[in-house]
Amino acid sequence: MRLLSSLAAAVLPVLVAGANPSADVYLFPQPSADAARDVPSLPKEVARHILLQRTSRQRYGSDLRDLPSSIDTETAITHIARFGRSPTALFASSQQEHASQLVVLLEGATPEQSRRLQGEIGANAAFTISDPPSAAANKNLLSLFQTMGIASSRQCDLESAINPLNSDCWSGSSSVVKYDLQKSAETLDALLGNVKRLNNVVSDGLLEVLVVVLPESSRHAKANHWSATAAAELRRRQDAETVLSDAGLFKADVPKAPAGTPAPTAPKKRIPKCFTSLNSCVNQTNSCSGHGECVDRYAVGGSGRNDSASAADAGSAARCFVCQCRATRVELGDDAPTKGRRTVRWGGAMCQKEDVSVEFWLLAGFTVVMIGVVSGAISLLYSVGEEKLPGVIGAGVSRSK
Numbered sequence: 001m002r003l004l005s006s007l008a009a010a011v012l013p014v015l016v017a018g019a020n021p022s023a024d025v026y027l028f029p030q031p032s033a034d035a036a037r038d039v040p041s042l043p044k045e046v047a048r049h050i051l052l053q054r055t056s057r058q059r060y061g062s063d064l065r066d067l068p069s070s071i072d073t074e075t076a077i078t079h080i081a082r083f084g085r086s087p088t089a090l091f092a093s094s095q096q097e098h099a100s101q102l103v104v105l106l107e108g109a110t111p112e113q114s115r116r117l118q119g120e121i122g123a124n125a126a127f128t129i130s131d132p133p134s135a136a137a138n139k140n141l142l143s144l145f146q147t148m149g150i151a152s153s154r155q156c157d158l159e160s161a162i163n164p165l166n167s168d169c170w171s172g173s174s175s176v177v178k179y180d181l182q183k184s185a186e187t188l189d190a191l192l193g194n195v196k197r198l199n200n201v202v203s204d205g206l207l208e209v210l211v212v213v214l215p216e217s218s219r220h221a222k223a224n225h226w227s228a229t230a231a232a233e234l235r236r237r238q239d240a241e242t243v244l245s246d247a248g249l250f251k252a253d254v255p256k257a258p259a260g261t262p263a264p265t266a267p268k269k270r271i272p273k274c275f276t277s278l279n280s281c282v283n284q285t286n287s288c289s290g291h292g293e294c295v296d297r298y299a300v301g302g303s304g305r306n307d308s309a310s311a312a313d314a315g316s317a318a319r320c321f322v323c324q325c326r327a328t329r330v331e332l333g334d335d336a337p338t339k340g341r342r343t344v345r346w347g348g349a350m351c352q353k354e355d356v357s358v359e360f361w362l363l364a365g366f367t368v369v370m371i372g373v374v375s376g377a378i379s380l381l382y383s384v385g386e387e388k389l390p391g392v393i394g395a396g397v398s399r400s401k
Contacts, residue, residue: 021215023132024114024125027083028202028209031126041130043068046076047212048141048226053084054101054210055150055174066227083127085208100164101174104191104211107138107219108182114213120192125213132214133223135180141226142178151176158190162198164207182216271349274320281321288323291351295324325351 022041042050045067064073085101109117118124145151149171156169161177164170169177179187191211201207274297275281281294288294297320325346347355 021111021217023129023215023218024118024213025083025127025129026117026121026123026211026213027126028198028207028211030121030123039124039127040079041128042079043071044129044131044133044137044223044226046071046079047127047129049076049080050083051103051141051176051210051212053080054208055103055145055176056148079127083210099205100170100207102162102164102207102209103174103176104158104161104209105138105142105176105178105214106187106191106211107135107178107180107214108216109188109213110181110216113181113188114215117188117192117213120195129212131223132218132221133226134221135219136224137221137226138178138214140224142176145176150174151178158187159194162194162201162207162209164201273349274322276319276321278321281323285323285350288325288351289346291328291346292323292325294321296320297322323349323351325355 025047049064064076067073067076106117142151152169152171152175154168156166156177158177158179160166161169161175164173164175169175181188198207198209202209271285275284275294278294282288285294325348327343327345329341330344331341345355345358347353347357
């Protein structure tokens with residue numbers, strides 16, 4: 001009988017550990033007393049959305065198609081709104097408006113460490129994660145936050161992590177850190193020793209903290225991702241507003257244009273300085289936009305023209321074909337001030353731009369000359385006006401005696 005009791009005492013912890021107990025999640029500031037009585041158990045997919053909603057620096061558009069069948073969408077949205085980032089009050093101060101967000105992942109917690117943490121915090125967990133994933137899933141989740149620019153690639157100690165003014169652990173208004181309590185048990189002591197300091201920073205409105213305590217029994221769980229979405233499902237969701245997966249990169253699709261807006265055109269290719277053949281020059285420039293012809297820049301004699309032999313040998317690597325623009329004569333319409341024809345000169349790599357350099361220099365030169373003439377005339381008049389007038393000649397005028 002004693003042997004059976006000993007075996008039961010030895011096997012029971014193993015069975016409990018194999019049951020993969022839930023993970024506790026604590027919030028700072030802590031929920032109200034009424035809300036603390038209700039501790040919901042959420043699947044890991046909903047918890048992942050809560051983490052992303054709290055830490056996302058931009059507006060996070062949740063795509064809830066990865067939710068399991070055990071929870072409906074309306075209930076999941078309620079929990080995300082309840083445990084996600086608190087909305088900014090209408091007349092909130094600048095500190096409350098810019099409260100930083102910190103997520104702490106404590107991996108490999110033993111039951112004794114979990115009870116110790118709950119006792120020091122003095123409050124129950126805000127919610128629990130019913131199916132915490134494996135250590136590989138936590139690593140993938142941290143890689144996702146690193147891709148988003150929220151988590152740092154270097155390890156920060158906990159005392160530095162809870163200081164939002166520390167630039168080594170913070171690169172913006174959000175930060176995510178992960179610690180393995182089996183490898184660094186002093187992390188738990190550091191957290192418990194800074195609970196009072198953490199509460200003071202949170203009460204000042206400078207920081208909001210979410211602590212996820214992952215049990216040691218979940219280290220080798222079957223789930224390798226926080227999201228149940230497979231790779232094929234991720235490719236199918238490329239048309240979603242925001243694709244967030246701890247199995248891939250963070251991508252934000254460009255929002256669709258409203259109805260009636262013309263579709264954006266594809267960027268134009270850059271015209272090369274030289275075409276290797278005459279045909280490529282003609283085809284890619286549309287015969288120099290009809291305002292010139294393709295010629296060999298290094299043609300013999302410098303004339304730039306190509307004969308039939310040059311065209312036949314256009315594929316040679318030593319040739320460089322470019323557009324040589326020609327002036328065209330344009331008939332003026334009936335609406336023009338003057339009737340007749342005018343000469344239009346063209347420029348650009350494809351002769352697609354009207355060359356107005358001659359008109360520009362004529363206008364600029366005329367303007368400079370006129371400014372010089374007017375300035376000279378004003379200066380001459382000013383200098384003449386400044387000269388002293390000659391005295392009154394009174395030699396021939398005498399008073400009669």
